[in-house]
Amino acid sequence: MWLPLNCKADHQQRSVRVAISDNQFKEFAYDEIEIIGTGEFSLFKGNASVPLVKVARNQSAKIKLVNGNFTITVIGGNKCLRNVRENITIKCPNGFLGVKNLQRHSKQALYRGNFEITKASNGKFFLVNVVALEDYLKSVVPNEMPIKFGIEALKAQAVVARNYAIAPRSKEFKEFDLYDSVASQVYFGTNTEHPSSNQAVKETEGIILLHGGNPILALYFSTSCGHTENYENTFTDPKTNAFPGTPLPYLTGKPDNPKIGNLRDEDTARKFFKSHPKFFDGESKYFRWQKEWDVQELKKILKASLVEQKASGLIDGFSFNPNDLGNIQRIDVKRRGVSGQIMELVIVTTAQKISVKKELVIRRVFKKDGAVLPSANCVFEHLTDQNGKLTKIIAHGGGFGHAVGMSQYGAGFMATRLNKSFDQILKWYYRNISIATIPVVLSADNPHRVVMQSFYVTKKAAALIIDNKFNIPTLQMTINGKKLNLKLVNPLPNSSTHKVDITQYVKSGKNTISFHVPGEARGGKSIKLYVEISKSE
Numbered sequence: 419m420w421l422p423l424n425c426k427a428d429h430q431q432r433s434v435r436v437a438i439s440d441n442q443f444k445e446f447a448y449d450e451i452e453i454i455g456t457g458e459f460s461l462f463k464g465n466a467s468v469p470l471v472k473v474a475r476n477q478s479a480k481i482k483l484v485n486g487n488f489t490i491t492v493i494g495g496n497k498c499l500r501n502v503r504e505n506i507t508i509k510c511p512n513g514f515l516g517v518k519n520l521q522r523h524s525k526q527a528l529y530r531g532n533f534e535i536t537k538a539s540n541g542k543f544f545l546v547n548v549v550a551l552e553d554y555l556k557s558v559v560p561n562e563m564p565i566k567f568g569i570e571a572l573k574a575q576a577v578v579a580r581n582y583a584i585a586p587r588s589k590e591f592k593e594f595d596l597y598d599s600v601a602s603q604v605y606f607g608t609n610t611e612h613p614s615s616n617q618a619v620k621e622t623e624g625i626i627l628l629h630g631g632n633p634i635l636a637l638y639f640s641t642s643c644g645h646t647e648n649y650e651n652t653f654t655d656p657k658t659n660a661f662p663g664t665p666l667p668y669l670t671g672k673p674d675n676p677k678i679g680n681l682r683d684e685d686t687a688r689k690f691f692k693s694h695p696k697f698f699d700g701e702s703k704y705f706r707w708q709k710e711w712d713v714q715e716l717k718k719i720l721k722a723s724l725v726e727q728k729a730s731g732l733i734d735g736f737s738f739n740p741n742d743l744g745n746i747q748r749i750d751v752k753r754r755g756v757s758g759q760i761m762e763l764v765i766v767t768t769a770q771k772i773s774v775k776k777e778l779v780i781r782r783v784f785k786k787d788g789a790v791l792p793s794a795n796c797v798f799e800h801l802t803d804q805n806g807k808l809t810k811i812i813a814h815g816g817g818f819g820h821a822v823g824m825s826q827y828g829a830g831f832m833a834t835r836l837n838k839s840f841d842q843i844l845k846w847y848y849r850n851i852s853i854a855t856i857p858v859v860l861s862a863d864n865p866h867r868v869v870m871q872s873f874y875v876t877k878k879a880a881a882l883i884i885d886n887k888f889n890i891p892t893l894q895m896t897i898n899g900k901k902l903n904l905k906l907v908n909p910l911p912n913s914s915t916h917k918v919d920i921t922q923y924v925k926s927g928k929n930t931i932s933f934h935v936p937g938e939a940r941g942g943k944s945i946k947l948y949v950e951i952s953k954s955e
Contacts, residue, residue, distance in 0.1 A: 432551040432856070433531070434583050435594040436605055437544050441521055443599040447542040450482045451535075452493065456528065457513025461490060463504040470499060470506075478518055481506065481535055483543050488535065508533040514608055517545065522606035529607045530556075536593045546594045552619055554605060555579055559615040561604040562638075567830030572618035573840035574829050577853070579603055581626045581636035584856065588656050623928065624873030625951060627844060628852045629668045631885060631915075636848070637669060639819025641702040642828050643757060643795040644695060645673040645681060646847065647821040651755030652777050659731060661776050662761065668849045669822055671756035674698050681758030684751060688797045690758060691814045698828035704793075704818035705827075709786045711811050713746055716784075720746070720765065723783045724772065732775040733783075735764075744769025747808060749798040757821050760794040777820060784813065793817040823847055839876075841952045853952040854883070860935045861944035870932040875951055880924045885946040887914040893945065894934040897923040920949070 460469035514528035531549030649669035721740035744767035777794035796815030
């Protein structure tokens with residue numbers, strides 16, 4: 419029986435919580451901040467419906483934390499509120515919010531959504547932008563990928579950025595989900611949006627990557643050396659900090675050309691990184707690079723950088739007293755990943771043998787001109803004088819970034835030069851994935867009886883995937899106005915999963931689907947479903 423038309427529905431308008439940092443992207447905890455708006459904005463205690471104060475467009479609100487309580491001063495309005503204990507919500511219904519003098523790309527930064535001023539544990543507070551997921555992506559995509567890479571690459575970027583927003587690798591603070599910088603994804607606000615990237619967000623609305631019915635960790639990076647890397651060879655386990663980490667089956671390394679050879683082998687890696695093959699990422703200035711150190715210069719760098727990286731727990735054999743380093747004799751690579759990325763090396767000196775593991779730690783140890791190495795996909799060359807004394811060390815490398823997942827320059831090449839679609843790009847870089855909507859769980863715990871989603875497809879083909887481990891007999895749903903009553907029988911062999919072809923009900927462009935919570939979904943019973951747009955072979 420269909421639910422009445424006035425039944426409440428959950429439109430699944432997902433939002434994300436982003437910590438806004440300062441102009442240098444170093445500080446995201448404040449003791450004082452001045453809020454501006456492009457229209458009138460209001461400040462509320464927590465989730466209260468009645469505002470504490472309204473601020474006109476030509477005014478601003480200075481917020482300070484004094485002895486654990488907030489003081490709010492309206493600049494230009496001669497109004498001051500003291501001893502506000504609760505966190506503060508700020509809304510600008512007819513405009514954007516910003517922080518006075520906070521700039522992104524030399525422009526005043528402005529943001530969609532609301533602000534929350536949330537107390538931190540260190541006597542300061544966070545500025546959190548609570549913004550709709552799709553609006554968040556409008557700023558992320560053009561700041562993570564050049565517009566010139568083309569619409570299909572931008573669409574691939576939109577999908578992986580959406581994945582990362584809902585399933586980041588780690589979450590350090592309960593007060594927010596993501597940083598606004600490279601620590602998560604680059605998010606600079608509405609002034610950096612672009613029509614092409616907005617189109618990419620629109621034309622992938624609601625679409626993410628799944629593995630086993632769950633959102634994947636969709637890592638991406640700037641430039642590949644010609645071969646991507648396995649997740650476990652690059653990252654530590656987020657819970658135990660063990661290295662190598664735990665493999666993820668959809669994040670496995672892949673060569674641009676299978677004729678590259680075994681890059682774990684030192685001789686093959688040396689030949690590869692000192693060559694300039696024509697691969698997907700060849701237009702990036704980081705496709706091949708070289709860094710050179712005078713031996714005394716490198717010794718000075720290592721004295722500081724080894725101590726700086728002590729907290730990583732991935733450096734062994736060093737006393738962490740810079741005076742104990744000794745003179746550098748050579749750099750020995752002990753272990754490489756499938757892309758030739760260095761997983762472990764040993765710095766041999768006259769006093770010690772220092773083991774350094776993990777690509778990011780290695781990159782941070784071997785700095786040049788204050789910057790970390792572009793990647794750990796490199797080989798070291800040792801130059802000596804006529805007496806055999808080491809004088810210089812040269813790193814010959816390729817790529818920029820951690821090398822796991824989608825290469826952005828590679829995606830751009832595939833889109834503009836190979837005419838690949840966004841789903842073809844995603845299937846190249848991620849293994850055994852489905853391109854699908856965000857999974858929905860229907861149960862009596864859902865506050866609404868109807869759950870609605872919107873999603874965009876470019877190819878008129880789709881299947882509804884239903885995980886029905888509690889054997890709920892029927893499902894009522896509406897696709898683009900067409901009501902369906904599905905009998906959930908004959909699941910896939912040895913599985914509780916049903917697959918229903920809904921291509922005839924789907925249209926190219928934006929689609930709307932609603933699911934009615936089954937009456938049988940009580941007592942802990944639930945049903946999980948999503949729309950699969952494309953499945954990787």
